[in-house]
Amino acid sequence: MRFALALALAGAAALSAAPGAEAPPPQAAEHLRPRYHFTPPQNFMNDPNGLVFLEGEYHLFYQHNPQGDKWGHMSWGHAVSRDMLHWEHLPLALAEEDGIMIFSGSAVADPRDTSGLCGTSGKSCLIAIYTGHTEKRQTQNLAYSHDRGRTWKKYEGNPVIDLSRGDHRDPKVFWHEPTKRWVMVSVLAGARRVRFLASKDLKHWETLSDFGPEGSTGGAWECPDLFELPIDGEPEQTRWVLDVDLNPGGRVGGSGAQYFVGRFDGQRFVNENPDDLTLWVDYGKDFYASQSYADIPASDGRRIWIGWMSNWLYADVEPTPPWRGVQSLPRALALRRTSSGIRLVQSPVREIASLRSTAEPRRLESRTSLPESADLELEATPGDWSETGVRLSNAAGEEVTVGLKAQPLEMFVDRRKSRTTPVHDAYPERHAGTVRWVNGRITLRVLFDRSTLEVFANGGERVISDRVFPTQPFDRIEPLGHAGATATPIRIWDLSR
Numbered sequence: 280m281r282f283a284l285a286l287a288l289a290g291a292a293a294l295s296a297a298p299g300a301e302a303p304p305p306q307a308a309e310h311l312r313p314r315y316h317f318t319p320p321q322n323f324m325n326d327p328n329g330l331v332f333l334e335g336e337y338h339l340f341y342q343h344n345p346q347g348d349k350w351g352h353m354s355w356g357h358a359v360s361r362d363m364l365h366w367e368h369l370p371l372a373l374a375e376e377d378g379i380m381i382f383s384g385s386a387v388a389d390p391r392d393t394s395g396l397c398g399t400s401g402k403s404c405l406i407a408i409y410t411g412h413t414e415k416r417q418t419q420n421l422a423y424s425h426d427r428g429r430t431w432k433k434y435e436g437n438p439v440i441d442l443s444r445g446d447h448r449d450p451k452v453f454w455h456e457p458t459k460r461w462v463m464v465s466v467l468a469g470a471r472r473v474r475f476l477a478s479k480d481l482k483h484w485e486t487l488s489d490f491g492p493e494g495s496t497g498g499a500w501e502c503p504d505l506f507e508l509p510i511d512g513e514p515e516q517t518r519w520v521l522d523v524d525l526n527p528g529g530r531v532g533g534s535g536a537q538y539f540v541g542r543f544d545g546q547r548f549v550n551e552n553p554d555d556l557t558l559w560v561d562y563g564k565d566f567y568a569s570q571s572y573a574d575i576p577a578s579d580g581r582r583i584w585i586g587w588m589s590n591w592l593y594a595d596v597e598p599t600p601p602w603r604g605v606q607s608l609p610r611a612l613a614l615r616r617t618s619s620g621i622r623l624v625q626s627p628v629r630e631i632a633s634l635r636s637t638a639e640p641r642r643l644e645s646r647t648s649l650p651e652s653a654d655l656e657l658e659a660t661p662g663d664w665s666e667t668g669v670r671l672s673n674a675a676g677e678e679v680t681v682g683l684k685a686q687p688l689e690m691f692v693d694r695r696k697s698r699t700t701p702v703h704d705a706y707p708e709r710h711a712g713t714v715r716w717v718n719g720r721i722t723l724r725v726l727f728d729r730s731t732l733e734v735f736a737n738g739g740e741r742v743i744s745d746r747v748f749p750t751q752p753f754d755r756i757e758p759l760g761h762a763g764a765t766a767t768p769i770r771i772w773d774l775s776r
Contacts, residue, residue: 308599310752313728314652314776315364315634316588317341317606319356323348324604325594326502326568327585328355329372329386329407332575337363338428339585339606340372340407342383348600353380353412357428362630363583363609372431373407373422382417383449383502384409386428388574393461394481396423396434406481407431408463410448411438417448419465421481439482447474449502452481453573458545462487466523468499473523475548488547490521494537495557497528502568505543506582508614510621518551518614518621519543522560524567526591531710533592534567536560540614540621552620560623562712563692563734563743564590564705566607582612583628588731588746593703598748599730607744608726608733615740626739627726631774640770643669646757652774653756655725657765659683661716664764671727671753675699679747681725681734682759683714690714690723690736690743697747706748712741720766727753728774 312318322344329340336359343356355373358366373381389396390403397404407422418438422431440447446468455462455477463476463484471492476484491500504522509515521539529535538558541550552558560566569586588605589597597603610625635654641647643655649671659667668682668691679697683690691711698707714721714736724735729752734743747753758769 308602311599311730311748312602313605313731315774316608316728316731317358317366319343319602319604320368321348321601322346322603323350323595324356324587324602324606325350325589326383326587327570327606328383328409330570330585331386331388331405331573333388333403333405334427335361336427337361337572338386338405339366340386341604341606343371345371345374348603349595353382355381355407355409359428362633363628364630364634369429372428373409373433376433378413380412382410382412383568384419385451385570386573387452387454387461389481393479394421394423396421398425408450408452408481410450412448415445416441416443417445419447419450419463419484434482436482440476440484446470446499451504451570453505455545462505462545464503464505464521466500466503468501471496471500471525473500473503473521473548475546477546490548490550491523493550493554494523494539495525495528495535498525498534500525502570504569504571504584505548506571506612507543508582508612510614510616511624513616519548520612520614520623521548521550522569524569526567529564529590530557530559530562531564531708532705533564533590536567536569536586538623540623558622560625561586561742561744562690563710563732563745564708565746566742566744567591569607571612581628583609584612585609586744588744590705592705596703597746598700598702605731605746607731610739613739617740622740624739625742626735627724627733631726634774634776635772636775637772640772643756643758643769643771646755649727649754649756650773651752652728652776653725654772654774655727655769657723657769658767659721659723659764660719660766662764664760666760667764668723668759669725669769670757670759672755672757673749673751673753675749675751677749677751677753679732679753680759681732683721683723683764684711688714688716690734690741692732692734692743692745694745694747697749699750702748710743710745712736712743714741
């Protein structure tokens with residue numbers, strides 16, 4: 280991924296990777312390292328890649344610079360988990376080699392050995408499908424693993440797709456059962472188009488169709504995904520969700536994520552909404568390049584994705600070296616029918632509840648201590664109030680407020696006072712999204728983890744994801760505004776590692 284970004288950041292990336300460059304002290308930013316969100320041990324991380332489930336393990340590959348804490352030398356880092364919350368770091372999976380960077384892509388299990396790369400063991404191997412990037416060309420390539428992703432070999436016949444373009448990237452591949460073949464969703468980034476391709480063996484691909492430009496086209500299109508979901512309460516009714524991110528042109532500046540809802544017949548995607556309607560995935564500044572897991576067992580039944588919690592406006596200057604980059608909470612996805620149409624709903628995976636240190640929450644009625652990680656819930660009802668929510672703060676006078684505003688009716692995260700020393704001009708902002716009353720209530724769930732805030736309204740109908748960078752830990756929390764606005768007391772659970 281990131282051809283345009285590569286040009287913009289090439290100078291900075293080259294400096295960050297210079298031999299002998301002095302790194303900040305190892306503990307310089309540990310108070311900002313989340314506890315249950317994935318972060319790299321050191322150096323730079325961006326997009327999640329190759330999300331796949333195999334033999335009880337969730338694999339997370341990610342865009343990684345093994346040589347520095349800024350973008351550059353892109354390779355695939357790797358980690359595995361059994362619950363998507365506790366991760367085991369593994370060696371670098373795919374490394375930059377012969378001047379070819381390893382940009383974004385996906386991974387699948389190949390139990391039928393359609394690729395012919397799995398050998399005679401009878402076990403399902405993992406196949407990675409990734410973009411190889413050089414200064415002038417981007418191609419699609421394969422690598423394979425026979426040992427549950429611990430070691431990898433690049434396919435000798437690479438590249439498997441070469442359009443002689445510098446902006447064809449980010450392949451997301453899945454098995455399409457009705458047509459008994461693999462489907463690839465990729466982007467022609469500069470043209471703001473999604474390209475669909477198909478293959479029987481992952482090696483030989485034919486073009487099916489293109490989609491776009493539609494929705495938001497203010498920047499290059501990147502990191503597509505395509506999956507089918509049932510509509511809540513209508514299990515026989517399904518739609519396909521096409522996720523397409525863009526940079527720049529996000530809703531609140533810089534990078535952002537949009538989605539389309541429609542139908543896919545194995546060859547062509549048809550958007551059911553007006554061409555100029557933009558449906559935003561997230562109303563904060565820090566959710567990008569999301570990818571959903573492949574091969575989660577049917578007995579589980581969930582579609583789960585993870586996104587990168589940053590923004591390309593300031594990803595290289597986040598005050599966290601010697602590491603940079605955080606992945607979001609894994610989120611379960613659903614479709615909900617609303618008065619405006621069928622919309623995507625996101626909610627934290629149920630595994631989060633296992634981190635709660637007690638079965639019963641504390642009631643938040645006045646200022647009290649804030650744990651390093653917390654899970655909060657509140658319900659608001661109509662009444663004579665202007666704002667309700669919570670304020671997180673510290674002894675340095677830094678604070679961030681999260682909550683609901685009555686007029687106009689919206690959820691918000693205000694991080695304008697969250698850091699006393701500058702990070703970037705685009706950082707100190709207030710982000711908001713409209714919400715609605717549902718059966719006379721608005722529910723808000725807030726997940727805080729040292730430097731991450733993920734806020735879900737009405738079960739995930741609207742989401743705000745923002746990073747916060749206080750110079751010292753937020754260790755205090757208090758109710759915001761009129762306590763009578765909440766139907767029940769604000770509930771807070773401490774989250775343990």
